[in-house]
Amino acid sequence: MPTRKFIGRYENLAAIGKFVSRIAQKAGFDAAQVYAVQLAVDEACTNIIEHGYGGEGLGEIECACDITPGGVTVQLRDWSAGFNPEDIPSPNYTVPLEQLKPRGAGLYLMRQMMDDVQFSFDPVRGNLLTMKKRKTDSS
Amino acid sequence: MPTRKFIGRYENLAAIGKFVSRIAQKAGFDAAQVYAVQLAVDEACTNIIEHGYGGEGLGEIECACDITPGGVTVQLRDWSAGFNPEDIPSPNYTVPLEQLKPRGAGLYLMRQMMDDVQFSFDPVRGNLLTMKKRKTDSS
Amino acid sequence: MELQTTSYKRCDVLKASGRIDSQTAPALEQAFNAIVNDGKSGIVFDMSAVDFISSRGLWVLLETQKACKKEGGKLVLVNVAEEMKESLDLAGVKHFVEIYADLITAVGSF
Amino acid sequence: MELQTTSYKRCDVLKASGRIDSQTAPALEQAFNAIVNDGKSGIVFDMSAVDFISSRGLWVLLETQKACKKEGGKLVLVNVAEEMKESLDLAGVKHFVEIYADLITAVGSF
Numbered sequence: 441m442p443t444r445k446f447i448g449r450y451e452n453l454a455a456i457g458k459f460v461s462r463i464a465q466k467a468g469f470d471a472a473q474v475y476a477v478q479l480a481v482d483e484a485c486t487n488i489i490e491h492g493y494g495g496e497g498l499g500e501i502e503c504a505c506d507i508t509p510g511g512v513t514v515q516l517r518d519w520s521a522g523f524n525p526e527d528i529p530s531p532n533y534t535v536p537l538e539q540l541k542p543r544g545a546g547l548y549l550m551r552q553m554m555d556d557v558q559f560s561f562d563p564v565r566g567n568l569l570t571m572k573k574r575k576t577d578s579s
Numbered sequence: 580m581p582t583r584k585f586i587g588r589y590e591n592l593a594a595i596g597k598f599v600s601r602i603a604q605k606a607g608f609d610a611a612q613v614y615a616v617q618l619a620v621d622e623a624c625t626n627i628i629e630h631g632y633g634g635e636g637l638g639e640i641e642c643a644c645d646i647t648p649g650g651v652t653v654q655l656r657d658w659s660a661g662f663n664p665e666d667i668p669s670p671n672y673t674v675p676l677e678q679l680k681p682r683g684a685g686l687y688l689m690r691q692m693m694d695d696v697q698f699s700f701d702p703v704r705g706n707l708l709t710m711k712k713r714k715t716d717s718s
Numbered sequence: 719m720e721l722q723t724t725s726y727k728r729c730d731v732l733k734a735s736g737r738i739d740s741q742t743a744p745a746l747e748q749a750f751n752a753i754v755n756d757g758k759s760g761i762v763f764d765m766s767a768v769d770f771i772s773s774r775g776l777w778v779l780l781e782t783q784k785a786c787k788k789e790g791g792k793l794v795l796v797n798v799a800e801e802m803k804e805s806l807d808l809a810g811v812k813h814f815v816e817i818y819a820d821l822i823t824a825v826g827s828f
Numbered sequence: 829m830e831l832q833t834t835s836y837k838r839c840d841v842l843k844a845s846g847r848i849d850s851q852t853a854p855a856l857e858q859a860f861n862a863i864v865n866d867g868k869s870g871i872v873f874d875m876s877a878v879d880f881i882s883s884r885g886l887w888v889l890l891e892t893q894k895a896c897k898k899e900g901g902k903l904v905l906v907n908v909a910e911e912m913k914e915s916l917d918l919a920g921v922k923h924f925v926e927i928y929a930d931l932i933t934a935v936g937s938f
């Protein structure tokens with residue numbers, strides 16, 4: 441699997457996005473699907489930096505991405521404390537604008553953009569986030 | 580000189596305009612100069628129909644147009660009563676908008692667009708309007 | 719000549735295509751009058767597809783400007799071809815009507 | 829990301845180019861705030877040259893909409909690339925922000 445390591449800084453998001461986009465493109469995904477992969481990865485990396493490491497430059501992100509028979513798989517590894525994804529509620533947009541809290545779309549977008557999103561947490565080998573997007577008939 | 584005869588109707592203005600524009604183009608005039616020739620001729624023909632004949636379909640306009648060593652010459656002949664161009668004042672735009680009368684730009688535009696505008700009136704052979712535009716260095 | 723009107727919140731855009739001369743100017747006049755009679759006095763005249771406009775057409779613009787100003791609005795022009803600018807100047811239109819280079823700025827001026 | 833603001837009579841058009849992510853969203857936020865702090869609450873966000881916008885950027889849009897509405901104005905979007913429309917929908921932006929297909933209609937909506 442093509443793998444690259446990045447310092448957990450927001451300035452590296454563009455490079456990470458480019459890395460996965462190229463592979464998604466090669467997999468034959470259309471523009472919307474390539475965009476979806478890039479968005480899911482951007483949200484995941486932002487969360488690792490912001491919530492996992494608690495700030496920029498405090499840890500690394502290993503990004504592996506490959507074409508599979510079914511589509512594309514992305515794996516993001518980090519060495520932060522981990523969290524329980526089950527505890528995170530989906531965002532609620534049925535409130536009036538003034539009551540909207542500017543938080544909590546990241547995880548939701550990852551799950552909507554990708555077909556499969558799995559977290560596994562390991563204090564020794566690091567936390568592994570595996571996201572898969574299938575090639576559908578339309579792509 | 581290429582010459583064409585038209586019934587004095589407004590619907591023929593487009594054809595007259597095309598006829599003189601083509602010759603002005605062939606003479607090597609630029610877009611603004613071709614436009615100037617077309618505008619002068621359109622104003623002149625409108626005047627012949629409106630003021631000379633006093634309406635549409637009441638007489639003919641003979642349009643001759645040719646490239647000359649100095650530029651382009653247009654001759655418009657009609658068989659209306661004639662008028663005295665000296666009597667016609669230039670339009671005055673220094674008044675406030677509300678006082679502006681919607682009249683009297685035609686003759687002025689003809690004189691501004693062309694380098695030479697000459698009227699000759701003859702009850703037998705018809706009135707002849709000769710307009711010349713010179714090719715300047717810039718064209 | 720063809721005419722097409724698009725309405726925005728604070729102005730209507732009238733777009734003409736082709737020649738505006740003694741033959742076609744009356745239709746243009748009617749289109750402007752229809753807008754003003756509809757109680758709307760903000761008008762953008764889009765000339766991007768106008769090949770030619772004689773003094774008869776230019777007077778229509780000035781008369782429309784009179785009507786718009788009377789109602790507290792204005793007529794503005796946009797996309798005037800380079801070769802017709804001199805005649806707009808000579809016929810007084812430039813004195814009395816704002817000319818914009820692009821449609822967004824024209825619509826944004828209302 | 830690059831930013832450019834053009835002011836019209838009833839709205840400002842902010843045009844961004846490039847990526848809007850956690851790195852660049854703060855600059856976008858500042859640009860919107862500068863307009864609102866200037867007492868102007870009509871904003872068109874021109875996304876024609878935006879390649880990417882993450883949830884961080886989408887929240888900036890929603891917070892800007894809050895600020896504009898509070899002042900009696902609105903934020904609208906224009907020229908949103910097809911591939912990013914789903915995420916704008918999922919992140920609630922489509923519920924709270926009008927999206928126009930072209931700049932003239934967007935500016936004309938003020």
Ligand SMILES: Nc1ncnc2c1ncn2[C@@H]1O[C@H](COP(=O)(O)OP(=O)(O)O)[C@@H](O)[C@H]1O
Binds near residue numbers: 492543
């Ligand atoms: N990698 C992570 N490490 C720790 N906590 C996380 C991580 N990803 C998400 N979270 C938690 O899940 C919450 C929701 O995340 P998300 O949906 O991306 O929205 P936001 O980042 O705007 O809060 C975060 O506030 C955080 O508490």
Ligand SMILES: Nc1ncnc2c1ncn2[C@@H]1O[C@H](COP(=O)(O)OP(=O)(O)O)[C@@H](O)[C@H]1O
Binds near residue numbers: 630631687
């Ligand atoms: N061919 C013509 N025959 C008779 N009268 C003419 C002719 N051309 C111009 N005129 C007179 O000159 C006046 C000014 O003409 P012009 O400058 O074209 O403006 P307008 O046609 O708008 O009145 C006309 O009102 C008319 O009295």
